Amino acid sequence: MLSTSSKNSRVFALVDCNNFYASCERVFRPDLREAPIVVLSNNDGIVIARSNEAKALGIGMGEPYFKVEGFIRKHGVHVFSSNYTLYGDMSHRVMEMLRQLEPEVEVYSIDEAFMALPAGKKFDLTAHGREIQATVKRCTGIPVSIGFAPTKTLAKLASRIAKKDPALGGVFDLTACDDVDALLAATEVADVWGIGRRSTKKLSTRGIRTVLDLKHANDAWVRKQLTVTGLRTVWELRGIPCIALDDAPAPKKGIVTSKSFGRRVESLAELTEAVATYAARAAEKLRAQGGIAHSLHVFINTNRFKPELPQYSNSVTMTLPEPTASTPVLIRHALLGLNRIYRPGYEFQKAGVMLTDIVPSSQRQGNLFERERGDSGLMRALDRINVRWGRDTVQYAVSGFKREWDFKRLQLSKAYTTRWDQLPVVKASF
DNA sequence: TCTGGGGTCCTAGGACCC
């Protein structure tokens, strides 16, 4: 039921970029070094990242921008739309740096990485952590926090502690801690990796509130209530590694491209542009991982936050005749699907395309009656042009050119690191 | 006026098989 690692002689580290998106913006705006900054989601909808100064002002994570806009203006908070081109590239730089410093790195998310280090060698992990921290900062400009512990779950907890306690300077080694249980007793169960809102509620009915309570919870009960995932978490809290380092992540099983619209969309014509755009984007991602998809799912829905308007949401799954990564084929089927589910008279808020049943393109089954021999050469050329000259340098006409429905990004910063025409300019005065 | 996007893993239950 539980698989435990035999390599108990290792220590896990979690490296976490502090306030990542805000820190990325700050790298290219040194004038904002101590200023409050927030970064918004697509459509400038909600707050998704805050600098420490913004946190101190009491701006919450996930707060709708329109609710805090006045407050933000009053306190001179700097606002950025999310610039994923920039954050993706900065993330890449940080991860490359970590790989140079440590052989075993698992990129866990855009701003976090796990690492596995040999332990027991009378090795000062805290000092080592400070070195990593200083190197990443010097080479990328991004501040990080690091936690060391015998399991991934504890390493996550350690990095949280490293970040929260200013006296620690962003590095915390749980393996060198004299009284781990006291620390666990002072931490709420909701702060544990893998314990979300629902589980927190279930646990509290049993009087389990602190991480220490959870560590000593009854296995059978946890297994029943929180499934094997929950039990694994509990064992990890006890220092038994159940989640291995995954330094070669599997290719994605599903690829989703979906976005809320920047304004009201009712017509089939506009939905057609949007769905074709998302299908093309999903196809690009699919080719980038060398896959082909056998199914395609299209969905549209109205705004559930406006219950006073007529509501409609629907989706359809299309099985493709052949697994493919061809943009025109995927667009064609996505639009067939859209035509089946579209109904006039609604104000749509969101649409999306999902590709599933993905296999590596090398596993493609030939088909005796296939008419088109495929357009992989064309797709390769398309991708190369768009990588070299920027997204949508070449695109399909059906995706539209003005895209008035596209999401709002009123406060977008520049693509400082990925476009020649947007490189930062440094002026020296003597 | 204004509420993100993209993933993973697990379970229960139904369909189907011998």
Place this chain on the structure above:
DNA sequence: TCTGGGGTCCTAGGACCC
């Protein structure tokens, strides 16, 4: 009144993550 047992595969939905 009676109606097997055991298995696989698929899907939808829940929960969680950043």
